[in-house]
Amino acid sequence: MLSRHIALKFDTAIRNILTRAEGPRADVMTPRMGRLEDAETAQEQACARIIQDMEPDERAVLCLTYGLTGHKPIPPHCAADVLGWSLIQTMTIGEGAILRLRNAARAREAFEPLLTSLHPRLLAVADEIYEMRLADLPRRKRDLVLKRFWCDLTPLERLALRGFGEGEVPEMERALQRRASGQLLC
Numbered sequence: 001m002l003s004r005h006i007a008l009k010f011d012t013a014i015r016n017i018l019t020r021a022e023g024p025r026a027d028v029m030t031p032r033m034g035r036l037e038d039a040e041t042a043q044e045q046a047c048a049r050i051i052q053d054m055e056p057d058e059r060a061v062l063c064l065t066y067g068l069t070g071h072k073p074i075p076p077h078c079a080a081d082v083l084g085w086s087l088i089q090t091m092t093i094g095e096g097a098i099l100r101l102r103n104a105a106r107a108r109e110a111f112e113p114l115l116t117s118l119h120p121r122l123l124a125v126a127d128e129i130y131e132m133r134l135a136d137l138p139r140r141k142r143d144l145v146l147k148r149f150w151c152d153l154t155p156l157e158r159l160a161l162r163g164f165g166e167g168e169v170p171e172m173e174r175a176l177q178r179r180a181s182g183q184l185l186c
Contacts, residue, residue: 035070036063036155043117044156046110050101051159058097061090066163067155098163111164118157119175119184125149126172 039048051059060083067073080090101107125145132142165171178184
């Protein structure tokens with residue numbers, strides 16, 4: 001009984017933090033939309049098959065939080081409301097799904113090429129941000145470049161970058177290392 005009470009308090013506190021962190025609606029860029037079934041390239045189709053083969057609960061959380069339903073991605077606390085679950089349950093299932101994607105050999109075979117194909121675009125963004133830093137432009141403007149890149153990604157590319165991969169900055173570093181070693185020519 002006590003642990004349920006503590007979990008509900010934690011859930012409410014985190015939900016309030018996430019709600020306050022959301023920007024005003026006018027300031028939010030709209031990410032590129034798409035459904036899992038609309039995968040265009042062979043790489044995206046292979047990734048979509050991996051997601052479709054997942055447990056229904058895991059697939060539901062990933063589809064909502066990464067925008068694989070044809071609607072814009074929603075944060076975990078909103079996904080919890082849609083699914084009728086607690087925030088903790090939603091985040092636990094989502095993290096489990098991500099771990100399964102990162103550790104399964106079949107998922108690695110599907111997502112790694114998609115992630116690697118993003119490296120030239122990540123390098124272009126990194127170069128643009130570097131030029132902006134040299135010009136002493138404020139961080140807010142540099143962050144907009146990254147946000148624009150994020151919004152231009154397909155939902156499966158977003159999942160590959162943030163779910164399967166470690167995120168934009170570590171992947172940019174990986175792409176820069178590949179370019180420095182001559183493995184990636186841009």
